[in-house]
Amino acid sequence: MDCPKCDCDTGKKIDDPIINNLELFDNLKEKETELTLDSELILYEENTNFAHLSADLRSFFEDKIQLRKENSNDIEWFNSLEKFFRYIIDCRIIRVQEWFKQNTIRFPQDNNEIVIARYALEQEISKLTLLWTLCGMICHFCSLRCLKNRDYEDDHNCLTDHKCQLTCQFTEAHASNLPIPICSHKAGHEEKHACSEANHLCRKLCYLNEKRNCQNFCVKEIRHEGDNHLCQSTKHYCGDSCSFKTHTDKGGFQCPNKCIIPHEEEHTRHKCENDTCPIQCPIKDC
Incomplete structure (x- = not known):
């Protein structure tokens, strides 16, 4: 759905207001920025997959509003991204509806061609809304939320490298004059962040490693009793x-x-x- 910019008769531009992210996100007070203009965005392209189509908006959200890798609560981050997408789509819908209104107002609204055009517009709006509805299920490769749209047939994918980006929480095991290493677990894991640069944990293969949501490596203490190796996932x-x-x-x-x-x-x-x-x-x- 292309973005209409003006009344075809008068040339008057359709409003394209800029709002501040603080007006949209109550929980993001620390990073103030103006949100991108709807009229500058391509929200639909024939034969373009959604991951590619949404890449620029996702990058804008992470660069200007909130980085995913810095948020320990991926559900909260996902909900904010979803709200951002919904705002952008709502802006486009309002602009298109206003454009349609301004360019058909001089015609009888029960005119057959106007009725058909209005119905076609409603169908396009429904398609656009559905296209930008995020999946939100658990990624097939880690525990983050899937950022594909709802109607696809491949594996759920969070569109990241699936690696946890937060620092190891076993700080006492690392030299104080060196940077704390990055956690070696999959993204979105539960329990403590632990790196692979020191022997914090057993790290032998979890006995439930073939089950979904398994984090693969045992997080019990080194040389723990028994052979029942268990990862940090609370649910397999x-x-x-x-x-x-x-x-x-x-x-x-x-x-x-x-x-x-x-x-x-x-x-x-x-x-x-x-x-x-x-x-x-x-x-x-x-």
């Missing part, structure tokens, strides 16, 4: 394919997600973290 998910499947107009549908029921809970039906229907509306152009 079943990880089998979700049981949801049905038949649609396009054929059979099998949910591509994995079961998030804790592995120790007995269950015969596997359930993923998606609580909404994953099947697209069958009505054409919806």
